[in-house]
Amino acid sequence: MPPEAPRRGDPSRVLLDHAYLLHRRDYRETSLLLELFTLRHGRIGVIAKGARRGRQGFAAVLQPFVPLLVSWSGRGELANLNHAEAAGIGVRLQHTALFCGFYLNELLMRLLPPHDPCPELFGTYRGGLETLAAGEDLETALRSFELSLLEAIGYGLQLRVEAESGEAIRPERLYSYRIDAGPVPAGDEADAVHGMTLLALHDRRFDTSQTRTEAKRLMRRIIAHHLNGRALKSRELFRSSS
């Protein structure tokens, strides 16, 4: 579709926002229903009318993990996509990195409420995809994104000081992380983690296999809590590779 001329001052018309496609499905005869994660408007749902009819270039560009520039119009739940173009070369995610990409998208679909702009999270997402594509450090990319997402939706973690006393976290000490409060010195709780892990999460740097394992377990528990126990389907893809 050709870009339409801007109508000045029309708040229901958005021109050329950066976006990634999270999910697409066929709608009616020739259209697509899209969930987009945009830089300036957060997660939005749009309908791409006629995208499956003839204009192959248009539908072909609407793929996950491809940086897009999109324009849409309309208020309310479902806006109309007027234009979409690739804003660069998409990352090619392979194998486990591709499964991780689905995981990021599923987290956004499930945890990020629509119409809530969070440009920092958008940056983390973009950086995360690049890290995944480079095949560098999948776990650091996942943990960084999980932390940023929780911060963006108002459930950021407290990682440097204890919940009740406000004392600094000590690397060698064991802590139990209370989701509604923060870390407290642990007794013999099974899910206790070392202070080192909390600090590693804070710095987004995981130098030992112990901090990686503990960070993964802690984040999984916290995310499960915010999902109200509903399982993430993309996790099932990892079963055979790990």
Place this chain on the structure above:
Amino acid sequence: MRQAGAIAELIEALRCLPGVGPKTAQRMTLHLLQRDRDAAGRLSEALRQALEKVGLCAQCRTLTEHSLCEYCASPGRDRSLLCIVESPAEVLAISRSTGYKGLFFVLNGRLSPLDGIGPEELGLDVLEQRLKDDGVAELILATNTTVEGEATAHYLSDMARRHGIRTTRIAHGIPFGGELEYVDGATLSHAFDGRKDF
């Protein structure tokens, strides 16, 4: 009026066909009822028969009238080759256009976690059992080049590796007779990355 009810019902029913909107459905309905009632009878009977007889092949899950499809039942096919496709239409396409002599397995879908379709929903345990038991030497991954098709291919290659089975992926790239200038960027970059010695 009762008659209007039946007409409306048929129009609505025809809209289940891909590419058929309300107007086309109405045109089809009037054609069948007004001009070609014999054909309408044949259509109705053929549909009833097909629904009654056609099911999924017990081994490869393509559409067939028998418990095993013609490929799985044929003694002449190479049982060490197993080609994975997303739909029965692709079985037909590959048979028609290639000299492939092995067997197929039809996923009837693809892994798509955001649509709630994981390994279990696709019945991949059935496939895994087959890889374990059936003397497959090469698994040919012919899923589509969408991200979901790619994810499915990777998942299946992990599964095959666990059973010591070689996996291959069909090549994707420039359409035959195509000119580079007109090929979309994603296809071109895929083709470029997949270049071979020449």
